[in-house]
Amino acid sequence: MLSNRELAHITIRTDNPGLVLVNDAEIVLPETLFRLVKVLAEHEGCCVILSDIAAQVWPGGPARMTRQVDYHVARLNGKLMKGAGLRTRPVVVRRGWGYLLNTTVEWLPPLPTASDNEGEMRNGT
Numbered sequence: 001m002l003s004n005r006e007l008a009h010i011t012i013r014t015d016n017p018g019l020v021l022v023n024d025a026e027i028v029l030p031e032t033l034f035r036l037v038k039v040l041a042e043h044e045g046c047c048v049i050l051s052d053i054a055a056q057v058w059p060g061g062p063a064r065m066t067r068q069v070d071y072h073v074a075r076l077n078g079k080l081m082k083g084a085g086l087r088t089r090p091v092v093v094r095r096g097w098g099y100l101l102n103t104t105v106e107w108l109p110p111l112p113t114a115s116d117n118e119g120e121m122r123n124g125t
Contacts, residue, residue: 010080010090010101012041022084032057033076040091040101047098073099 011021018034020027029037035057040048054065057072070093077089092102 010037010041012038014038020080022080022086022090025084027079027083029076029079032072033079036072036076037091037101040099044101047094047100049098053099069099 013019013021018028018031020029020034020037036053039053039056050066050069053069054061058065058068073091073093077091080086080090088102090102091099093099
């Protein structure tokens with residue numbers, strides 16, 4: 001069983017199933033996406049083949065679930081990218097190998113705040 005796990009950019013909270021912290025942003029994931037990110041985190045730094053993901057995320061399901069895994073990986077990437085302001089996908093596909101958590105993500109620059117704009121106006125820039 002995976003306990004709270006910190007990777008390069010993501011913390012998986014097993015004490016609060018469904019909660020993932022990315023760049024200190026709290027993101028609540030549906031059960032299936034949470035199971036998917038847990039499977040990938042348990043194999044940190046390694047590609048996880050599709051059949052292993054299918055067996056662990058959908059126990060008792062068909063072994064050949066290419067489209068379903070791809071669909072859920074895309075949903076997971078979208079939620080994590082939007083929720084934490086990532087430029088790069090946190091889950092990458094290595095064609096012919098499998099899926100893995102990307103530990104070299106690139107963050108979007110923070111949005112300027114109203115106070116930032118006021119400071120620029122006072123400084124004449």
